[in-house]
Amino acid sequence: MAALSLKRLTLQAVKCEKSCIRCFGKHIVQQTAPAQSTPIASAPRFSFLFHAKAFSTAEDTQNEGKSKKKNGTAFSNTGRKISQRIIHVFDEKGNDLGNMHRADVIKLMEKQELRLVQRNASTEPAEYQLMTGVQIHQERLRLREMGKANPKTGPTLTKELTFSSNIGQNDLDTKTKHIQQWIKKQHHVRITIKKGKNVDESENKEEDIFHQILQTMPGIATFSSRPQAVQGGKAFMCVLRPLSKKEEKAYKETQEIQERDTLNKDHGNDKESNILHQQF
DSSP, X not given: OHHHXXXXXXXXXXHHHHHHHHHHHHHHHHHHHHHHHHHHHTHHHHHHHHHHHHHHHHHHHHHHHHHHHHHHTSOOBOTTOOOSSEEEEEOTTSOEEEEEEHHHHHHHHHHHTOEEEEEESSSSSOEEEEEOHHHHHHHHHHHHHHHHHSOOOOOOOEEEEEEETTOOHHHHHHHHHHHHHHXXXXXXXXXXXXOOSOTTSOTTHHHXXXXXXXXXXXXXXXXXXXXEEEGGGTEEEEEEEEOOHXXXXXXXXXXXXXXXXXXXXXXXXHHHXXXXXXXX
16 A cells, blocks of 8 residues: 555656646747747848849949940950850961960960951951050050040030230230130130220231241141121131141142242252353
């Protein structure tokens, strides 16, 4: 009996222990459940941040693509970054090597210590040329000089200058220098000369001043609009413009012909004088 009673007490103690563990576990779950609701509620904030970051990355990628396109138009060394699998290649002397795989082109570059430059991206396949560093430098200088010689044409600016026919020589020289600077910058210059109050001045004084200004710029400027009376005859106006490339070339050729004629004439006079000297 004593053993049976002891066994029952042991079983009851085990059951009580299990029930206590279950109650304690439920209590822990109830305490921790509210704490887990906080990260769930804040989850949309994290997703919003990730979305903003992804949007920023896409924008940066587009900007990088635009910058690559801009840099691709410049004359530069392509190196190993050949986007096409098959390209049309020319050697450093301009000889046509035909279509080549980019791996073979890279091997040829390393073997001959050359650089690769894109010639024409619009063809299929794109055209590239092998060049030395000196050739690339010379080509860049040539393109730079071409850009200076043929600047982008924009709207023609017209400068205006007005003064009296009684102007002093020093003031006229100063204004002439301003006109020369404007002409060198490819500007047109509209000059208006008002008749002075001096009764003794000649009738053609205004036109003489226009021609005097123009004579300070031989081979540089000419009349775009010849002198004419304006404001009811109270003033004269003309427009000066820079010479075109064709006009500059023609002017230089004319000057060279005149110089040769002068030299030939002087040489002929010297020859005649020598003949007369020998006769006497």
